[in-house]
């Protein structure tokens with residue numbers, strides 16, 4: 296039950312003061328707290344065990360305590376324990392109190408006494424006392440394994456009993472409900488008829504009793520009970536199989552044996568399930584490291600595994616460790632980022648009207664010189680403008696790539712540290728530090744590449760001259776008077792805004808445009824190739840060794856306590872391990888006990 300496995304139990308329910316505790320007292324032959332107000336304020340589990348010695352042994356178990364007591368003090372001890380669990384007032388609690396009674400002659404029974412149901416709160420009780428008690432009762436009578444012992448006072452009309460209404464909610468046909476009618480001595484009139492009519496559908500039948508009254512001894516009470524049902528003119532009509540505490544004890548032992556044997560296979564299944572779940576949870580718990588040597592070996596193994604995974608993902612493009620997680624397929628994702636980068640550079644252009652930027656540049660670079668020479672500085676100025684327009688794109692691309700690599704590295708590290716969370720934070724810190732410095736270096740190199748392009752227009756690629764000539768071939772069309780003219784590579788262009796410019800300026804500007812256009816193609820290709828190779832190199836260096844070295848430095852850092860600090864386990868994990876170990880040993884023990892019982896049943900069935 297401690298492990299949340301429902302065991303078959305006999306749950307005693309009844310309206311307030313119906314005589315529940317008195318019935319249990321009669322069965323156990325010991326005094327329990329009795330009274331006319333609310334007495335039972337917490338679930339009281341009474342475990343009766345017949346034992347051979349004449350001395351009885353009584354023990355109370357609650358919260359984390361085990362308290363020994365004896366027959367004369369048990370009622371007081373129960374009241375004190377109840378006060379401790381539910382407070383001194385009239386409050387109630389779900390926390391159970393267990394009373395173990397080992398006594399000669401008692402039936403082997405385990406029963407749970409629950410607070411009596413009352414609609415009206417008595418002085419000092421919370422307004423919602425009915426709901427609180429109903430909740431407790433429902434919790435215990437709902438499981439199919441529970442047998443409901445419904446205690447009804449002979450003095451009341453059974454259909455009006457709250458306890459009947461509640462047990463009917465969970466056991467409509469009454470097949471797991473047994474009724475005990477108390478106070479038969481107080482209301483003998485019509486009792487025979489009442490139990491025979493069975494208006495409230497009690498599947499397991501009725502047993503009428505007369506409990507101990509006042510200071511009577513149990514023996515005295517039993518004798519008076521026997522006499523009552525034998526001699527009373529009205530009560531003697533009730534069948535003898537339906538009267539008296541001894542009959543009740545016998546019926547309960549029988550019912551308990553039946554439900555236990557019916558529920559055992561299911562209980563075994565539940566124990567096994569719980570056991571398996573706990574064992575696998577224990578196996579999955581972070582491992583405990585007991586020595587520095589073990590910590591170093593484990594650490595180096597994790598570092599090695601992480602490096603291997605990163606090489607596969609970042610360099611070799613092998614994704615068998617993450618077949619379904621596309622975000623971890625790095626070579627492909629980085630290639631996509633590179634494609635996007637190359638697109639972004641290509642579309643970065645100025646917003647001026649056709650040829651206007653070139654004309655403005657020519658205006659500003661004119662000098663006292665021959666007119667048919669294109670000034671070199673004009674091309675240079677135009678090149679600078681183009682580079683300025685795209686200057687941020689390469690650095691942003693590098694940042695994006697390394698941010699992405701960081702998420703992959705962290706995921707890999709976290710995965711390999713799953714069972715050793717004490718390594719995780721150190722490794723992720725090291726990875727982040729390293730990536731940030733690699734990112735910085737990488738950005739510097741890329742900015743250098745951009746800077747280089749500003750130095751001078753140069754290429755040995757023959758494509759430049761070929762493309763320039765191809766574009767320039769349409770230069771003659773600038774002489775046309777049409778507002779839209781065909782300019783080959785540039786398409787059909789509306790040139791009405793150029794009408795007032797002399798043809799010489801227009802031709803020079805177009806020549807400049809053809810040159811820069813042909814050259815820009817070369818620049819983009821060169822830049823993308825160069826940045827891509829540079830990136831590949833830094834990723835490779837990172838995956839091949841830099842990362843490992845950084846992590847080892849971070850973890851071995853003597854100032855921070857070195858590798859020893861990894862031996863310290865998280866308290867929550869240690870607690871969980873302890874709890875699981877305890878639970879596993881308890882479940883194994885229970886499994887052995889249940890197996891023994893089932894063997895006994897099998898033998899007796901044979």
Ligand SMILES: Nc1nc2c(ncn2[C@@H]2O[C@H](COP(=O)(O)OP(=O)(O)OP(=O)(O)O)[C@@H](O)[C@H]2O)c(=O)[nH]1
Nearest residue numbers: 311312313314315316317329330333334411478506
């Ligand atoms: N005459 C007579 N009185 C009884 C009998 N059974 C119980 N009583 C009395 O009825 C009163 C209530 O009995 P309890 O056993 O305390 O009832 P309970 O249902 O356990 O009470 P709560 O747990 O407080 O709801 C006590 O004073 C008992 O002595 C009986 O068979 N005959």
